[in-house]
Amino acid sequence: MRVTANPHIAILEPYPLADSGRGEAEPPLSLAQNESFAGPSPKAQAAARAALEEARLYADPDWRDLRRAIAAVHDIPAEQILCAGGSMDLIAALALAYLGPDRRALAGSYGYLFFRNATNLAGAAIDLAPERDFALDLEALLAAVRPDTRVVFVADPGNPTGTYRGRAWLLRLRAALPSSVLLVVDQAYGEFADAPGEAVFDLVEQGNTVVLRTFSKAYGLAGLRSGWGLFPPEVAREVGKLLTAGNPAAPCQAAATAAMEDQAYLRAVVAETGRRRDAFAARLRTLGFEVPESRTNFVLIVFRSPAAAAEADAALRAAGIVLRTMGGYGLPHCLRATIGPEDAMETVLHILESLSVKAREA
Numbered sequence: 001m002r003v004t005a006n007p008h009i010a011i012l013e014p015y016p017l018a019d020s021g022r023g024e025a026e027p028p029l030s031l032a033q034n035e036s037f038a039g040p041s042p043k044a045q046a047a048a049r050a051a052l053e054e055a056r057l058y059a060d061p062d063w064r065d066l067r068r069a070i071a072a073v074h075d076i077p078a079e080q081i082l083c084a085g086g087s088m089d090l091i092a093a094l095a096l097a098y099l100g101p102d103r104r105a106l107a108g109s110y111g112y113l114f115f116r117n118a119t120n121l122a123g124a125a126i127d128l129a130p131e132r133d134f135a136l137d138l139e140a141l142l143a144a145v146r147p148d149t150r151v152v153f154v155a156d157p158g159n160p161t162g163t164y165r166g167r168a169w170l171l172r173l174r175a176a177l178p179s180s181v182l183l184v185v186d187q188a189y190g191e192f193a194d195a196p197g198e199a200v201f202d203l204v205e206q207g208n209t210v211v212l213r214t215f216s217k218a219y220g221l222a223g224l225r226s227g228w229g230l231f232p233p234e235v236a237r238e239v240g241k242l243l244t245a246g247n248p249a250a251p252c253q254a255a256a257t258a259a260m261e262d263q264a265y266l267r268a269v270v271a272e273t274g275r276r277r278d279a280f281a282a283r284l285r286t287l288g289f290e291v292p293e294s295r296t297n298f299v300l301i302v303f304r305s306p307a308a309a310a311e312a313d314a315a316l317r318a319a320g321i322v323l324r325t326m327g328g329y330g331l332p333h334c335l336r337a338t339i340g341p342e343d344a345m346e347t348v349l350h351i352l353e354s355l356s357v358k359a360r361e362a
């Protein structure tokens, strides 16, 4: 007799992570995972180091310091915040709590791939509504709602598109969705789009909306992962049952708390990222590439064909740079480029330019 997993797990493929090339003799530079070029605040690094002294103790299961720091910055109630070792854990817990064989999920067609995996983990199916011009489409999403739809996942700003819909659009979506549908707004890149009057945390007061954020992207703490979200109290109660106590680990909680308290550092990183991103996108457009307007730390580069994207990917790899291929998202003619070190972005531009000159002459 062999051991067998539950059928709904056994049929799943492992979640496809970006190829980081880490196993290779000369590891390439990864611009594939939207990691920060700047890294975390020096204060966050010092806090993580100090936390090592107390590593024999379990981390605070109530995340008191971390929640207090988040609540103060975003002016939201600390009691309604849940933390986890990455917001992916919160997405998975939401799926397990609210989806199942007779409860469907809904997302945009280019929606973050993990929405699909988390849904399948819960033994549920997901519907994908078409997007338009690489952005979520309100009418298409609403048209795809079915009587058994229980969760709608939207990332805003979106990954891998980078496009941003914003507060007014999310308010319209929430108002038009049945109140029995849980709306999960994943703002993993929210810090890059934050502007006065744009926050959507007040949507949570309606009782059927969750807003998720992470320290892995703008805060530069992907290697000391912490994610968090603002939940309606009843939803927090259910999701909390699925989280293991003592995560994130103590150095992660300490780093995240100090990072949240260092908003000056965050603002500087966000401003510098935006400057580099917009300059990179503008030069790509001069080379003839379509690049959707991004409010994140990456851009989606649209090639004229899947073959052209594959050729660029191969040329970049040969030069030691890995972008994210997009076949898994149904966008095989695109590559996603994280905004990284300036010399690497120059190399990307030079390689893409020489390929486009070659293509024009052919």
Ligand SMILES: *Cc1c(COP(=O)(O)O)cnc(C)c1O
Pocket: 034, 085, 086, 087, 088, 089, 112, 155, 158, 159, 186, 188, 213, 214, 215, 216, 217, 222, 225, 226, 227
């Ligand atoms: C990176 C990312 C996350 C998750 O990040 P964690 O490291 O798990 O906190 C969630 N959603 C989107 C859209 C992302 O790009």
